[in-house]
Amino acid sequence: MDIGHNVREILREIDEAAKRAGRSGAEITLVAATKTNPPEKIREAVLAGIRDCGENRVQELLEKKSLGAYEGARLHFIGHLQRNKVNRLVGEVSLIQSVDSSELVNMIAERASALGIIQDILIEVNIGGEDAKSGVAPEKLEELLEICESRRAVRVRGLMAIPPIAAAPGGNRRYFDQMHKLFIDIKAKKYDNISMEILSMGMSGDYEDAILSGSNMIRLGTAIFGPRQPLR
Numbered sequence: 001m002d003i004g005h006n007v008r009e010i011l012r013e014i015d016e017a018a019k020r021a022g023r024s025g026a027e028i029t030l031v032a033a034t035k036t037n038p039p040e041k042i043r044e045a046v047l048a049g050i051r052d053c054g055e056n057r058v059q060e061l062l063e064k065k066s067l068g069a070y071e072g073a074r075l076h077f078i079g080h081l082q083r084n085k086v087n088r089l090v091g092e093v094s095l096i097q098s099v100d101s102s103e104l105v106n107m108i109a110e111r112a113s114a115l116g117i118i119q120d121i122l123i124e125v126n127i128g129g130e131d132a133k134s135g136v137a138p139e140k141l142e143e144l145l146e147i148c149e150s151r152r153a154v155r156v157r158g159l160m161a162i163p164p165i166a167a168a169p170g171g172n173r174r175y176f177d178q179m180h181k182l183f184i185d186i187k188a189k190k191y192d193n194i195s196m197e198i199l200s201m202g203m204s205g206d207y208e209d210a211i212l213s214g215s216n217m218i219r220l221g222t223a224i225f226g227p228r229q230p231l232r
């Protein structure tokens, strides 16, 4: 697996998809989803031009961070966040992408406040309404944002979504379009303490569609690193 080659190809495809949407590739942030990949491979990706890495597990993130795996890149948390891991995570990453409840918002704010920092977050939306998925239901989103308005140690920078696994190519366009509409509607409402700048959606199988629907942050694992080995 030639990681450098993959990264260059992907950057070119991002550029093309962006142009088809009348945008520029420079507007789109490529986050390498690094779960299960060892520090050497992550460093290879950073050398090839990756500027953002996303991890799914707090323990794995802290271990790999202590080994210098992400040096030269910003670090994101993109996995399901357990409450008992919040205190270890806050302050370790530039962006926590997977915040989906008032409990998590409150815990992150409390920890950030104790550290004297402001923690940037995204709100994860369960756009496909799937029972087994994380994310706040679209109809509960505004209620959650209203809570975030007064939590000054967190700053909501946008939205994240993981749509259902598509049965056919293009199958997720409607979810991506729904997310983009939510993003635009919320931006227009000008909530206090909330800046709708980031719309994080699109993975290896569907990132071009996500870009066509208005995504400006995609999270790719397989396309960069190849198929994942099961962890431990």
Ligand SMILES: *Cc1c(COP(=O)(O)O)cnc(C)c1O
Binding pocket: 033, 035, 056, 078, 079, 162, 203, 204, 205, 219, 220, 221, 222, 223
């Ligand atoms: C693993 C993962 C990705 C990347 O998935 P690929 O299909 O390998 O590109 C993106 N987002 C999240 C939240 C992930 O857990």
